[in-house]
Amino acid sequence: MSEASPLFHSFLESPETVRIDPARARDDGLLRWAEGFQLGTAGYRDLLDPDDLFNPEVPFNGLNVLVMLEARARLAVEAGLKKLHVGGEVRPHTQEMIDLASRLYAAHDIEVHLRPAGQRTTPIWFSSFGVFYDELDGGENFTASHSQSYKGGWKPMDAAGGQLMEMAGQIADRTRDLAREAAASGLEIRLAAANDPRILRDFDPWDAYVEVLRQVVPAPLLAEIPAAASEGFRAGFCVEGGSMGPAAHAVFGRLGIPVGEGEAVYLTHEEESSTYHGLGIVEGVNHGVDPGKWQIYKHVGAQEQLRDGRCHVFFIWDPDGDRFNMVTTAPARVARAAEDAGLEVDSLDDERCLVFFKPNQIYFLLTALKIGALADAGELGDYDWIVATTFPTSMSIGEIAQNRPDGSLATFRVPVGFKYFAELVGSLEAQTAAGDDPARATDVTGVESTFGARPRLLIMAEESGGAAMGPAEPTKSRNGVRSSLAPKEKDAMQIGAMALCLAARLHRGGLSFAENYLELLEANDTRYRFYERRDITLFDESLAGDERVNAQAAGNRRKEATVAYFASLEGRDPVEVAEELGARLPAEVRIPPIQRIFHAGDGTFIEFEGQWFELRASGTDAVLRFYMEGRDRQVVASLNEALARMPIPGA
16 A cells, blocks of 8 residues: 655646556555546545545545546547636635646646635635636536535536536546556656646636626515614524635625624624534534534524524525525414424424424425516516426425416426536527527426426526526626526525525514415415435445445445336336335335336436325435425325335345
């Protein structure tokens, strides 16, 4: 085993050539790592060593990343890409990775665009927007989003700011080729100087971003914030020590919303922290910093601040700003009704209770808010608005769009991964440019939808916590070369701004989020009210070395067997499948009539009468996800638990 000596010198202000000799390629595991390397739904994520960038016992190390970036650079040159952005958040070694990518790309004569000097972080949505707006050829962000701080991540994107599609597979293949070359005869990789003139610190399109945000969030909604502030309204935002602190100041400042102690908006956990201030570590176990997890939303100090009257609502952003959640209060008298409606309720004091919302329920509220705002402005009928979700996202969001007395809006579903939303938007942009009437899209099951001549994305929502909204009119890039109907990446700044507007409006009206939610459920006769996701962990991702390899192999066997079993049900006779599942499940578990079983892009989807189920393997974490939703809470819970526990041959 190598002693993991440094391969390169970070921030070196002179060129250097890195040589990977065959012994190091073999002994440090480069070849073995490369054989399994791939880019998933959110790029590449894996274990790193916070204390040692070159530790060969973990996969996200300097050697492996160096080869991965060289593959990206060579493909970029072959494709004629000239300008790339590089950004990142705060996890360990992020600045070293940004430096490495910049110098490597510059050595390939690629112009690199970084944040201005002194500005270390870039939220993922800002990377995406800036790549589009500044008319670059692509870019990337070093982030593992909401994952534990001991995981590293890399998310490359195309010229539109969306995750790579075709080139993702090419990068994985080229990485394997380079690893094999290194192991056979050695590999040399050139790095430019850190101060090379091809590395520019000019990536800063805040004014343009905020102008688009003003089009996404209607002016009457933004006006609710200062009006509510004058009545004493306050909102806290936890930024988890990540990239959203500077972003919040940049955006809210341009919107005229003061940020700070005593203002309408204040931030917590603002100081940059590569360990996220220890958030998500409960009883010694690191659960990551996904704001949708109870280990986060119940342990960020929200309850105390709400109890003490410091704020009226508490919002949470993850470190790269693509996930969002909130902690709210409601009158104690509505606690039972809120709980009966599927909301999570805890006690707070004699007069109030705490009400926790899941991302699905937040998007349900915000979809209704945006539809209402467009209707009030007379713009709802001027465009062909689309409510888009992933297959395992709550169907209640689609019901908001469809159960309207003045006519339903279009809905569309895509597989998990925001790149599929980006693909949908790109297709609609091309059809719009060509003058197609109506614009169309076909889902992964072969069902075609038509949208009219002016398709617009009202919301694109993932149940895991990521979403984005599009403006009424297409966004133009800096020089007018490009046009965009909607973001190509999740944008929790948009979602945070919309939720802040709703909080301000509810405060002025004397209503809680819970009461608003209950009203909407009844007004829309919502059928899909109870949603459940069970995550089955496949192996401990904090393990390293051979112990990790063995645990991962066992976990992969279980994953492959489970995925294969459910995939074997796809397309079969529903009655036959119901009988087979009935024979495998406990006798007391009732199986509703099955209407259809199909492949939803990356998982098996079963449409029951009045509810649905999906099984899929996560593309970012070592877990199997079991989703179910319906109107009867007990049926949803019991059937989903039974399917998650069902014995699988070979698992």
